[in-house]
Structures are given as C-alpha cells and as structure tokens.
Amino acid sequence: MPNDAAHGGPAQVAARLVATAAAPLDPVSADAPQVLHWPGRRLLLQRGDTELAVRDLNGEGTEVRFPAPWPRRYGSVTVSPTGDVAVFAGVHALRAVDATGAVRWEIRHGCWSAAVCTGAHASFAEYADDYRHGHADSGSAAFSSDGKLLWAHVRNRAGRDINEEWLILDPADGTVLTRADTMTVGSGSLHFAHPDPAYMGLTVLADEENSSVLWGHWDGANLTVQRFAEEVLLAVGPSGEYFVTTDTGQWSLYLHRAEDGRELRSLDAAEAVPHSASAAGERVRWDYEAAAFPYDGTAMVGTEYSAEDPRHWLVDPQTMALRGRIAYPFAVSGPPRSAGQGAWYTVSKDQTTLHLWNLPHGE
Numbered sequence: 500m501p502n503d504a505a506h507g508g509p510a511q512v513a514a515r516l517v518a519t520a521a522a523p524l525d526p527v528s529a530d531a532p533q534v535l536h537w538p539g540r541r542l543l544l545q546r547g548d549t550e551l552a553v554r555d556l557n558g559e560g561t562e563v564r565f566p567a568p569w570p571r572r573y574g575s576v577t578v579s580p581t582g583d584v585a586v587f588a589g590v591h592a593l594r595a596v597d598a599t600g601a602v603r604w605e606i607r608h609g610c611w612s613a614a615v616c617t618g619a620h621a622s623f624a625e626y627a628d629d630y631r632h633g634h635a636d637s638g639s640a641a642f643s644s645d646g647k648l649l650w651a652h653v654r655n656r657a658g659r660d661i662n663e664e665w666l667i668l669d670p671a672d673g674t675v676l677t678r679a680d681t682m683t684v685g686s687g688s689l690h691f692a693h694p695d696p697a698y699m700g701l702t703v704l705a706d707e708e709n710s711s712v713l714w715g716h717w718d719g720a721n722l723t724v725q726r727f728a729e730e731v732l733l734a735v736g737p738s739g740e741y742f743v744t745t746d747t748g749q750w751s752l753y754l755h756r757a758e759d760g761r762e763l764r765s766l767d768a769a770e771a772v773p774h775s776a777s778a779a780g781e782r783v784r785w786d787y788e789a790a791a792f793p794y795d796g797t798a799m800v801g802t803e804y805s806a807e808d809p810r811h812w813l814v815d816p817q818t819m820a821l822r823g824r825i826a827y828p829f830a831v832s833g834p835p836r837s838a839g840q841g842a843w844y845t846v847s848k849d850q851t852t853l854h855l856w857n858l859p860h861g862e
C-alpha cells in the first residue's frame with residue numbers, strides 16, 4: 500500500500516489482527532457472517548436458508564444452530580445477548596425460537612411484500628411460492644444491551660392504509676410494551692443498540708427522500724422518538740455518548756449527541772478525503788453501508804471506491820477531523836463494521852472468513 504503521508508496525504512495507521520473466524524455455513528446458501536455485540540459480549544451470526552449459526556467470539560468457542568422458519572430472503576434475524584433465543588423478523592411475523600426450533604412466541608403483523616394481503620398469513624406455506632413475497636421489503640429487530648427489551652420495526656395494515664411501527668416487546672413472551680408510528684416507507688431497516696438499554700437507534704432504508712434515522716428512548720412508561728430525515732445511522736460510540744450518521748447523498752458525516760440527538764459537528768468527504776480515494780471523475784463520498792465506532796475518540800468510516808479495494812479512514816469525533824487511513828497487513832473487502840468496544844471487523848471477499856481488528860495502541 501502506498502504511503503500517502505510521504506506525498507502530503509493522510510498518515511497511515513496500522514490495524515492489528517486480533518482474531519480470524521471461519522464462517523460456519525457455506526456462502527453459496529448463506530449470507531455473509533456478521534457480529535452482534537453488547538457490553539462484554541460478541542456473537543458471530545450467519546444466516547442460511549435452513550438454519551442460523553451462532554458462535555461465541557469471547558473465547559468459549561461454543562456454537563448453536565437454530566432451525567430457520569423460512570428461507571433467508573424472507574426477512575432478517577437477531578439473537579439475544581446470551582445466544583439462547585433467535586428472533587426471525589419475517590414478511591408476516593416476528594417469531595422467537597430456541598435452539599430446538601420450538602416457538603417461544605409469535606407476533607403477526609402486516610405484509611412487507613407488494614402483494615395485496617388483507618391479513619397476516621397463518622403459515623409460511625401459504626405464500627412460499629409467491630414471487631412478491633419472495634422479493635418483499637423487510638423490517639428488523641434487536642435486543643437491548645441488557646437483553647430485557649426487544650425493539651422491532653414492523654409493518655401494519657389498518658383498513659386500506661399501510662403504516663410502519665416501532666415496537667418495544669418483552670422478549671420473554673412477546674408482550675408489546677409500547678409502539679410508535681415511524682412515519683416511514685422502508686425497504687429495509689437496521690437497529691443499533693446503545694449501551695444504555697433505554698436507548699435504541701434505527702435506520703429505515705428507502706429512497707433518497709425517505710431514508711431516515713430514528714433515535715428512541717424508553718423510560719419504562721413512554722417511548723420518545725426523534726427522527727432525522729435523509730440520514731443513515733452508521734455507528735454508536737462505546738460509551739453511548741455519541742452516534743454518527745451520514746446524509747443520503749453521502750457527502751458528510753454528522754456527530755450527534757445521544758442524550759438529545761443534537762447534531763454537534765460534521766465532516767465533508769470532499770474536503771477531508773483525497774480525491775484519489777474515489778473512482779476517477781467521481782466525487783468522494785462516505786460509505787453508508789456500515790462503519791465502526793470502537794473507541795470514544797476514534798471512528799472508522801469507509802469511502803466508496805470498490806468492495807475489492809476499500810478505503811477505511813480514522814475520524815476523530817471530538818473534532819470531526821480525519822486522522823489517517825487504516826493500513827491492513829493484507830487486502831480486505833467491504834466496509835469496516837462495528838464489533839463493540841475496542842474492535843471492528845471485516846469479511847473476506849468470498850465471505851468465508853471474518854477478521855477482527857483493533858488499533859495496537861487503542862484509540
């Protein structure tokens with residue numbers, strides 16, 4: 500890798516390989532492996548068409564396989580911090596299962612597909628062969644940092660109207676504790692857990708006009724939701740004090756204070772990043788797919804170039820200034836992804852290997 504600093508560009512900061520984990524499932528019939536994390540806990544997840552593999556990354560090496568109620572293209576999935584319950588967010592239902600496949604509870608909701616469904620289907624078999632259900636939009640779900648709450652983005656139908664809601668549930672039995680209208684029309688969504696279980700972030704992905712960030716706070720009685728239009732949530736800091744977003748044009752990064760959602764500072768990609776970090780003739784743009792915030796003083800954000808030759812940058816959130824470019828000991832693929840405090844991860848191009856990284860001297 501060339502030394503940009505020698506030519507007046509940003510300094511290079513070496514990444515240290517912490518661990519390498521082989522993907523448990525065949526990538527031909529499975530999604531890329533990912534990491535879910537909570538304070539003191541990291542789990543590797545990989546979703547296949549017939550099962551979900553969950554592996555403890557904290558050195559214990561234990562692995563659990565959950566039978567999947569429907570193929571992977573029919574929604575998303577999450578697991579509890581203890582790894583004993585998986586919640587599948589499907590086209591028509593949220594379903595919580597244990598490792599034997601036994602259903603803990605199920606909450607049916609409106610259809611995520613373009614099909615004209617007047618009610619929730621009783622079983623997957625009723626729509627398994629329908630093209631529109633097989634290419635449906637999807638919601639998502641995530642456990643709070645203490646595992647005592649489940650937040651879920653679902654679609655509901657009220658008569659002829661379709662609306663999307665953010666639910667908070669008791670994961671023990673699926674009881675809905677509260678709900679709020681998201682005022683979104685999403686094609687997909689991602690949750691971002693906060694170290695304080697009372698907070699949760701949600702990005703609802705749609706087109707440039709409708710993609711938005713929701714920042715939720717639950718005090719045990721009331722759910723307060725802040726909405727940031729035309730933004731995408733990228734990462735939450737390990738202390739939970741800040742979170743980082745980008746706009747749908749991917750021109751700038753924005754640092755928000757988690758307590759009240761206030762925007763504090765921003766960083767323009769075109770001004771901060773060398774133009775050589777973008778394809779010829781194109782403006783430099785931040786990657787909106789993922790980022791990492793492993794240290795309170797350092798965030799890792801990619802710029803769009805190519806998945807095979809990514810550029811990952813260190814950003815100081817206190818000043819929203821570029822500190823340098825991450826130098827890896829071998830070629831990596833895709834964006835840097837959050838792995839909790841003190842680490843981030845990348846996935847190999849063939850999706851067979853997950854690499855966990857940190858900075859040798861911390862932040």
